Amino acid sequence: MSDNNDPVVERTTIVETGNGGGGGGILAVVLLIIVILVLLFVFRDQLGFGGSSKTDINIPDKIEVNVN
Numbered sequence: 001m002s003d004n005n006d007p008v009v010e011r012t013t014i015v016e017t018g019n020g021g022g023g024g025g026i027l028a029v030v031l032l033i034i035v036i037l038v039l040l041f042v043f044r045d046q047l048g049f050g051g052s053s054k055t056d057i058n059i060p061d062k063i064e065v066n067v068n
Helices: 024-042
Strands: none
Touching: none
8 A cells, every 4th residue: 555654756757859850851852852953954855945956957868979
């Protein structure tokens, strides 16, 4: 049985809510933006962002060669 003369033990629980470990979401967003920019750079011609002039290659139907 419990004795009424037992000393009361107080216990304190410390919960740390610091700033550590909160950068994972920011890192994921930055990596996602970098991947999107790289993909846009790689596929810029297919997407129409190239800005480079189109190269026209004209091949004649017939070439005449004179051998003397």
